Amino acid sequence: MGCVCWVHNKPMGHLCVTMLQPGLQRRAFGAGIACIAGVLAMPALGALNKPELTRVLLAVSGRSSLSNLPLTIAAQLGYFESVGLQVDFTDALEEPQVQQAVGSGAAQVGAGMFDHTLYLQSKGQPCRAFVLMARSPQVALGVARKSLAWYRHTADLKGCVIGVPASVPTAGMVARLVLLRAGLGPADVSIIEVDAHADVPALLRQGVLDVISHTDPMMTMLEQRGEISIIADTRTLKGTTELFGGVLPSSCLYVTQEFMRRNPLTVQSLCDAVVRALKWLQTAGPGDILKTVPEAHLAGDRALFLAAVDRSREAISPDGLMPDGGPRTARRVLGTLGVIARPELIDLSRAYTNEFAERAKEKFRA
Secondary structure (H helix, E strand, O other): OOOOOEEEOOOOOOOOEEOHHHHHHHHHHHHHHHHHHHEEEEEHHHHHHOOOOOEEEEEEEOOOOOHHHHHHHHHOOOHHHHOOOEEEOOOOOHHHHHHHHHOOOOOOEEEEEEHHHHHHHHHHOOOEEEEEEEEOOOOOEEEEEEOOOOOOOOOOOOOOOEEEEEHHHHHHHHHHHHHOOOOOOOHHOOOEOOOOOOOHHHHHHHOOOEEEEEEEOOOHHHHHHHEEEEEOOOOOOHHHHHHOOOOOEEEEEEEHHHHHHHHHHHHHHHHHHHHHHHHHHHHHOOHHHHHOOOOOOOOOOOOHHHHHHHHHHEEEEOOOOOOOOHHHHHHHHHHHHOOOHHHHHHOHHHHOOOHHHHHHHHHOOO
C-alpha cells in the first residue's frame, strides 16, 4: 500500500512527518507543497516590510518651528524608531540650504515648503513631496499700531518698511503678494530681512519697522501684546484662500525622484511615522503637547506656545494628503511672483504623490 509523507510544523520548531492513506495523497501533496513554500517564504515576506535604509539624514530649517511640529512629535514619541528608522536632523539651515542639501545628495530627505519641489524642478533637479504636514504657510502680516495708527487699506502700505525673517522665504512671498494685490511694487516699499533672533517688538515700537510678516509664535505674541493689527493671515484656510485664491500646501517632506525609486519602503516608513504624528495632533490636548514637545521648543513661554499651536491648528494636515488644487495654486503663485520664469512647464505630477500618504492613512485610519 502506497503512502505520502506530510511535513508540518510543531511547537519548538520541530518538524513532524505523518503517513497518509493513498486516497488522500494527491490532495495532501498539493496542500503540503503550498504550506512548506509559505513557511519558507515567511522571513522573506517579513523583510519586505522593512525599509531599505535603517538611517536617513533629514535636512530641515528651524526644526523647532510650528511648521515642523509633526516632525517633533514623530521623533519624541518614537514613531520613526517604530518603523525601523533612525532619523538624524541637520538643523540651523536656511531653506535654500535645505533645497541644496537634498538636490546634491548631502541629505536624503528635506523638510520644507512644497514650492521647493516646483523650484527645484525648474532648475532641473526633480524632487517629489510624499507627505504634507501643513495645508497653509502659517504666516501672518501685521501692521504696527503705533506707527500706522491711521492704516485703513493695503494701499496705505506705500512708503512703509516691512520686515521679513531671512529664514522664512514664505514670509516674503506673503508680503509681496499683499502688495501686488494693492497695486504696489518693490519700489513702493522697503522690505528688509530680519534676523531670526532680532527683537521684533522693539523694532516695531522704535519705528524701525512699520509692518512685519512672520510666523508663530511671534505673531501670536505681538497680537496678544496689542503691538500689531493682522491684515493677512495664512494660519487659517480661509485667510489662505483669500490671499492666494486657493489652499496653498506648505510644509512637507520631499526626496529626489531617484531616491524614491530606489527606496520606496524607506519613503513609506517616513510617511507612516509622520501621518501617525498628524493623527496624534488631531486629538492631543494642551497637556499632551507640553509633555511631548522639548522644553527648548517652548521658548520659555508655555502659554504662548499653546496659544500659537491653537491659532495654527487648522493649518496642520489631518492625514498627510496633498489637497486638491493645492499644487496648481502653488505653481500659479510662484509664476505671479516671478520665482519661476515658465510655470507652465512645471509638471505637477512629478512634484508630489499621494500614494504613500494614502497607505499610511488607511493603516492608521487618520
